[in-house]
Amino acid sequence: MKAFAVELFTNYAFFIVFFHVLGAIVWVGGMIGMRIAVHPGLQHIEEPRQRMARTLEIVRNLFALVAPFIVLLLATGFVMALAVGGSGTPLGTFIHIKEGIWTVMALNYGYMVWRRNQAQRFFLSGDMAGAKAMMEPLARYLLPLNIFLGILALAFGITLRGF
Secondary structure (H helix, E strand, O other), X not given: OHHHHHHHHHHHHHHHHHHHHHHHHHHHHHHHHHHHHHHHHHOOOOOHHHHHHHHHHHHXXXXXXXXXXXXXXXXXXXXHXXXXXXXXXXXXXXXXXXXXXXXXXXXXXXXXXXXXXXXXXXXXXXXXXXXXXXXHHHHXXXXXXXXXXXXXXXXXXXXXXXX
């Protein structure tokens, strides 16, 4: 597997790095846009049921948009880690930390998708309080956590360029 990753990275490094960075841009940029621009705008919808319906729709669309980019990001990161990461070296340590961060982010993403889907079920059954309770941690804690971790992973990626 390592030999295949080395050959793949040797022949297609530009594309692997390009798609890795593109995945990070779409995922982290999408989350920042959602939290900084879209979420505050939704708060101006006065009717709670309409606000929740729009929130659920927009979050579903964001999650659907970023899902393939998350897979792409993890796959390209895995190839790069196998191809250039040497265990026990500073480079290998940075790669493992960075991929660990993306993995935690992917797990958090999965948890957010689950919460959003639960909120949709509550909403469709008429339980607005249940829907709100499922969605509130996304904007308050989970999305900001992934934004922070994404920026941290990007910083590690820039640091890796120095090796």
